[in-house]
Amino acid sequence: MAGKVSLATPDDIPDLVEIFWEAFSGPGEVVFPHSEGGRKWLQRSFENFLGQKSYYRPESKVAVVRNLNSRPVALAIAHVVHPGQSIAGKAWKTRWTRCEDIPGMSEDKLAEFFEPLARAHYLVVGKEGHVFIELIMTKSNSRGRGYASALMEWATKLGDSLDIPCYLDAGMRGMGICDRCGFKAQDIEIRYGGPPPCTPMLRTKK
Template sequence: MAGKVTLANTDDIPDLMEMFWEAFSGPGEVMFPHNEAGRKWLQRSFDNFLGQKSYYRPESKVAVVRNVNSKPVALAIAHIVGPGQNITGNSWKTRWSRCDDIPGMSEEKLAEFFEPLAKAHHLVAGKEGHVFIEFVMTKSKSRGRGYASALMEWATKLADDLDIPCYLDAGMRGMGICDRCGFKAQDIEKRYGGPPPCTPMLRSKKQ
């Protein structure tokens, strides 16, 4: 059904990659190049998310909203972080994918993107179990239809069902949705050593 939130499958990966590249066009292409190297890395990363659970990384879930042709037009990448699981530093390499064997991919550029976010994430969430909403994105032609709100509701329900908090890094465009879903901005500037790259937001577990 169009507009309904469902879990993605491996057949959806080409559409998920297209959405990701659209979201990270322009300056984002420095980290996530729109070429065969970037395609290989993204393919392997989505294979990670949609594959078998691993003891070494949080359980990942990719939810989508589909159009009338059953094509994904919005997605959310969320991770169920278990107590004590590592979310700091280079943990992105187990959650996403390593890239040192892919010529044309820069581990340094990926680290410059992921690791400052991980620092803020750790300062807020620590080592407690929580749901981490890493990305919510909608194809440009499908925006304004409530798809991002539906995906946020899906992710926060996941956290409520597990009786754990929910964390995300918010940009200016998504602040309104975050507020409506019960997230509160966290002031970590002093502990972070300056302004974090995004606004860290936490939604407490359901009381």
């Protein structure tokens, strides 16, 4: 059914890559190159998210909203972080995937993107259990239809069902949705040593 949130399947991965690439076009291509190597890294990452659970990394879930042709046009990536699991430092390499064997992918560039966000994340939640809403994105030709709000509701309900808070890094475009869903900006500038790259936001458990 078009507009309804459902979980992604491995068959959706090509569309998930295209949605991701559109969101990270332009300057974002320095980190996430629109190349065969970049596609391989993203494909492997989505396979990681949709694969078997691992004791060593958060439990990842990918939700999508589909169009009338059943093709994904919006996606959310959320991780259930269990108490004691780390989301700091180089944890992105187990949450996403390795890249050292993929031509054209730079671990240094990925680290420059992920690790400052992880530092802010850790200052807010430490090693407490929570749902980490890492990304919500909608294709440009499908925006304004409430898909991002529906995906946010799906993610926060996941947190509520587990009786744990939700965390996300917000950009300016998503602040309105975050406010409506009960997220509060966290002031960590002094502990972070300056303003973090995005606004860390926390929604307490209900």
